[in-house]
Amino acid sequence: MDKDTIFKNLETAIVDGDEDKARENAKEALQAKIDPLEVVEQGLSKGLAIVGDRFEKGEAYLPELMMAADTFNAAMEVLKPEMEAQKKEITKAGTVLIGTVKGDVHDIGKNIVATVLETHGFTVVDLGVDVPILNFVEQAEKANADVIALSSLMTNTTPEQRNVIETLMQRNVRDRYFVIIGGGPVTQDWANEIGADGYGQTAMDAVGLVRKLMSQRK
Numbered sequence: 001m002d003k004d005t006i007f008k009n010l011e012t013a014i015v016d017g018d019e020d021k022a023r024e025n026a027k028e029a030l031q032a033k034i035d036p037l038e039v040v041e042q043g044l045s046k047g048l049a050i051v052g053d054r055f056e057k058g059e060a061y062l063p064e065l066m067m068a069a070d071t072f073n074a075a076m077e078v079l080k081p082e083m084e085a086q087k088k089e090i091t092k093a094g095t096v097l098i099g100t101v102k103g104d105v106h107d108i109g110k111n112i113v114a115t116v117l118e119t120h121g122f123t124v125v126d127l128g129v130d131v132p133i134l135n136f137v138e139q140a141e142k143a144n145a146d147v148i149a150l151s152s153l154m155t156n157t158t159p160e161q162r163n164v165i166e167t168l169m170q171r172n173v174r175d176r177y178f179v180i181i182g183g184g185p186v187t188q189d190w191a192n193e194i195g196a197d198g199y200g201q202t203a204m205d206a207v208g209l210v211r212k213l214m215s216q217r218k
């Protein structure tokens with residue numbers, strides 16, 4: 001099967017909520033030696049975007065969103081071991097504390113960012129979803145984090161990213177960490193407005209961003 005057919009099959013598997021088809025095509029992709037991250041971005045994520053658009057237009061409902069997410073995770077079970085096997089660097093490149101902000105339970109993108117950062121040599125501490133501001137602040141100190149990475153998928157939860165930065169400032173610890181942000185509604189303009197150290201549109205952007213920031217630290 002060629003690459004484009006596999007990507008298209010994965011896209012439709014997500015839209016149809018067909019977990020078997022998602023797993024089968026994820027395996028096909030690995031057999032064809034396609035980079036798992038490309039599989040995520042060119043196949044699986046496109047399916048999720050379609051379901052998201054339908055949901056926004058009122059053509060799909062919450063159960064469809066949930067099925068799409070479960071199907072995505074079924075394919076990820078196949079792809080993740082291969083992503084982890086690609087881990088090459090053993091030197092500790094830095095510690096990233098990551099989480100989805102308070103009020104938001106979307107974690108598919110955040111999990112991909114965490115996995116890709118790990119495979120590129122970073123130590124990742126994942127606080128999960130719906131993370132209160134003080135958890136970010138306290139756990140960053142505990143983990144001796146270099147970077148705090150804040151994911152938000154909804155317009156009404158992006159203000160939490162600003163709240164984390166403001167709380168770090170109030171506690172006089174803002175300089176200790178780089179703060180990076182990402183997620184669907186997040187933009188570079190928003191990052192500038194709230195004084196974040198960077199914004200990344202994709203998981204690979206996150207790697208480039210963290211590498212760049214860490215090089216400034218040394």
Ligand code: B12
Pocket residue numbers: 045048049051052053055056062065066068069103104105106107108109110112113149150151152153154155156180181182183184185199200201202203204205206
């Ligand atoms: C799957 C999904 C769900 C699943 C989530 C399952 C899970 N475990 O994550 C479920 C069904 C639970 C869900 C629930 C809801 N959802 Co929802 N969901 C989606 C959907 C379809 C896909 C999101 C996704 O996973 N995308 C794929 C990943 C790979 O992309 P990503 O998250 O953007 O991540 C990439 C980048 O953004 C970036 N990135 C992400 N985080 C970070 C962090 C950093 C630091 C960096 C650098 C980069 C980075 O890298 C990632 C990989 O490349 C989106 C539609 C969409 N277009 O996004 C709606 C969407 C986000 N959901 C939406 C809504 C409204 C809801 C609900 C309120 C619905 C409801 N009525 O209950 C609830 C919210 C619950 C809550 N309190 O959080 C809206 C939000 C609208 C808005 N703009 O505010 C969307 C946009 C759908 C829509 N078009 O209306 N949802």
